[in-house]
Each structure stands twice: as C-alpha cells, then as structure tokens.
Amino acid sequence: MLAFFLPLFLLFLMIGLPVFFGLLAAPGLLLWLNDQQRDLALLYRNVYNGMDSFPxxxxxxxxxxxxxxxxxxxxxxxxxxxxxxxxxxxxxxxxxxxxxxxxxxxxxxxxxxxxxxxxxxxxxxxxxxxxxxxxxxxxxxxxxxxxxxxxxxxxxxxxxxxxxxxxxxxxxxxxxxxxxxxxxxxxxxxxxxxxxxxxxxxxxxxxxxxxxxxxxxxxxxxxxxxxxxxxxxxxxxxxxxxxxxxxxxxxxxxxxxxxxxxxxxxxxxxxxxxxxxxVLLLVGAAMAFKTVVSLSHAPEILAAWILSLSENPLILLFLINLLLFVVGMFP
Known part of the structure; x- marks a missing residue:
C-alpha cells in the first residue's frame, strides 16, 4: 500500500489540493478500493482523536x-x-x-x-x-x-x-x-x-x-x-x-x-x-495519516532505505532537508 498512497498524496499536493485533503483522501481512497471499510472508519475516527487534546x-x-x-x-x-x-x-x-x-x-x-x-x-x-x-x-x-x-x-x-x-x-x-x-x-x-x-x-x-x-x-x-x-x-x-x-x-x-x-x-x-x-483539521488529518503509515510499516521501510544510502548522520540530515526543501515547494 505504501507504494501507492504516498505518490497519490504527492500528486494531490502538486495539483494544488489542500494538504489536509491529500492526507485523508490518499489513504482513504486506497482503503475504499481495497474494500477495507472498517479501516476507513478507523481512519476518520482518528481525525477527531488527533484534535482531542488539551495541549x-x-x-x-x-x-x-x-x-x-x-x-x-x-x-x-x-x-x-x-x-x-x-x-x-x-x-x-x-x-x-x-x-x-x-x-x-x-x-x-x-x-x-x-x-x-x-x-x-x-x-x-x-x-x-x-x-x-x-x-x-x-x-x-x-x-x-x-x-x-x-x-x-x-x-x-x-x-x-x-x-x-x-x-x-x-x-x-x-x-x-x-x-x-x-x-x-x-x-x-x-x-x-x-x-x-x-x-x-x-x-x-x-x-x-x-x-x-x-x-x-x-x-x-x-x-x-x-x-x-x-x-x-x-x-x-x-x-x-x-x-x-x-x-x-x-x-x-x-x-x-x-x-x-x-x-x-x-x-x-x-x-x-x-x-x-x-490548523486543527490539518493536525487531525496528519494524525490519521500517521496511523495508516504505521499500519503499512512505512517507517521501517523508509528507515531501511535511508540507512542503505548512508550511515553518516550529516549526510542523512542533508538528504532529509533536501526532501523537505522539495516538498515545501508545493503550498
């Protein structure tokens, strides 16, 4: 699933859709196409849970x-x-x-x-x-x-x-x-x-x-x-x-x-x-997106891929900032 919803999320950003829409629509669309309605309900429930915080x-x-x-x-x-x-x-x-x-x-x-x-x-x-x-x-x-x-x-x-x-x-x-x-x-x-x-x-x-x-x-x-x-x-x-x-x-x-x-x-x-x-809707959508990413084991996959490029922390920091620089080009 990771190979599909991350490019789909980036596509939504590049065509100018709101960020919160991309955070929810990309995983939501794939869950719906895969007939995973139960996980789809959990995704949108996490939007509320992400905003339900005293801080x-x-x-x-x-x-x-x-x-x-x-x-x-x-x-x-x-x-x-x-x-x-x-x-x-x-x-x-x-x-x-x-x-x-x-x-x-x-x-x-x-x-x-x-x-x-x-x-x-x-x-x-x-x-x-x-x-x-x-x-x-x-x-x-x-x-x-x-x-x-x-x-x-x-x-x-x-x-x-x-x-x-x-x-x-x-x-x-x-x-x-x-x-x-x-x-x-x-x-x-x-x-x-x-x-x-x-x-x-x-x-x-x-x-x-x-x-x-x-x-x-x-x-x-x-x-x-x-x-x-x-x-x-x-x-x-x-x-x-x-x-x-x-x-x-x-x-x-x-x-x-x-x-x-x-x-x-x-x-x-x-x-x-x-x-x-x-702001709060963006936070809630990000928390829901994080849940889907965690369920797809994306952090482990990305960490293994990044470490395969280099184990030098300075180079890794440079690559992360380069990625953020590119992503930041899309308002």
Missing amino acids: LMAIPFFMLAGVLMNRGGITTRLVEFSQAMMGHFRGGLAHVNILSSMLFAGLSGSAVADTSALGSMLIPAMEKNGYSRKFSAAITAASSVIGPIIPPSGIMIIYSYVMGESVAALFLAGIIPGILVGVGLMMMTWFMAQRYDFPAATARASWGARGQASLKAFFPLMTPVIILGGILGGIFTPTEASAVAAFYALMVSLFILKSMTTRDLPKVLMEAAMTSSV
Whole structure:
C-alpha cells in the first residue's frame, strides 16, 4: 500500500489540493478500493482523536489573542513603535516591517496572522514610499516566518504534542533563533538599501517621540512577558497561558485602549475560529495519516532505505532537508 498512497498524496499536493485533503483522501481512497471499510472508519475516527487534546487547545486561544490585538488596533501601535525606533534608517520601512513581525510574533505565534495583520498595512505604505510590490511582498513573507519561531508558537505546540516534548523548553529555545532570523533579515535589507538606494521612512524621531511610542505599545509588548513569565515561572501551563493571553488582549482592547467594542466580538470569534479550524483539521488529518503509515510499516521501510544510502548522520540530515526543501515547494 505504501507504494501507492504516498505518490497519490504527492500528486494531490502538486495539483494544488489542500494538504489536509491529500492526507485523508490518499489513504482513504486506497482503503475504499481495497474494500477495507472498517479501516476507513478507523481512519476518520482518528481525525477527531488527533484534535482531542488539551495541549492543542492553546492554538485557538493564541489565534484569538492575535485576532483581538489586530482588531483592537494594537498592531498599529506596534508598527508606530517600530517606525519610531528604526524608521530613520535607509530602507526604514523594510526594517519596520521586520521589527513589527518580530514583535507581533510574540503575540500570536502564527505566520498567517503576521502576514494578514502587517501585510495589509505595510505593503501599500512601502509601495507609496518607493519600494517595488515584489520586494514589499517578499520582505513581508520572509519576516512572517519569525512568527512560528518566537514564542508563543503554534508549530511548537503541535511539535510538543506529537513528540512529547516540553512546550516551555521549546518556547525558551525559540527566542534566540527568532531574534537571529530577524537580525539576519535586517542585515540583508541594509545591504540592499545601500545598493538600490532605498529611502528612509521618516526623519529620526526625538527621544520624546520614541518614549511616547513606547508608552502606546507598552500593553501589547507586555503580552509575551506575561506568557513566557507565567510558563517559565510555573504559574500556569502553556494552554492556560494561551487563555490568559486571549483574556489580556480582550481587556486591553475593550477597557484600556478602548479601540474595540462588544459589537466587534462576533467577527473576531468567527475569524479566530476559521483560522484555528484550518490548523486543527490539518493536525487531525496528519494524525490519521500517521496511523495508516504505521499500519503499512512505512517507517521501517523508509528507515531501511535511508540507512542503505548512508550511515553518516550529516549526510542523512542533508538528504532529509533536501526532501523537505522539495516538498515545501508545493503550498
């Protein structure tokens, strides 16, 4: 069965079908053709079992926190803070884009939320400031990958659930790499700004203006401090931290900044539910797919084949990354 459903799964990806559809349709179709209806029912039951997890409850809460902050105008305050700090550099808006992504990553932990929140605001501003649409979109997409690295990260929550690792340890390990990615993007932007003569976004802000921007962004910037401080201090679990983050974002938007009303809540909840459902459905489909793969002894077959190529761990790591690079070409 392995020789059939893996190529079928890759075919579904290459023709542009959703990933969760390929994860379910490929093994499901083969089970149905082989008249294995009992295993087919087990496959789709595993979709629910894969999503029925307490740690995974953190994902919709973190998504909700990100949507609340975006709707509450908190994203705008982060951009204004970034612009006050880095807008005077050559290529200033590109640096603002990257720094805003780093800050927003500490609120939502999602590349999709980062792109949708910042892209709609910064891409038109960058075009108006003389940047090409291609560069504006590219720097927004590239900086959005910081979202799943800097905690709270939805990908890290899923990884900890599947592999049995500590969420707190993963969150702590993601801080430095996320900052390094952001600094690396800023260095690349600086070199490109010198070569292509990118403009500065604004004049150098005074210390008073920077202080005012910092005060406006104080409550949003406290979100990752509360999340990481609570988790690492043993005050609450990562799942409880996600609920605290959502509650904190709601209180800040409704009562402190007063940038959102209760009439906005249905739209906020709907948007968060739609985004969360995509992630959770993908996790459930992946768990079901993993069950079929295990029943077909695919891990043993693939391990034997890979070890037959080389036993050098560096070469094996290179081959795995090469495979992931090719698979990642298909959105």
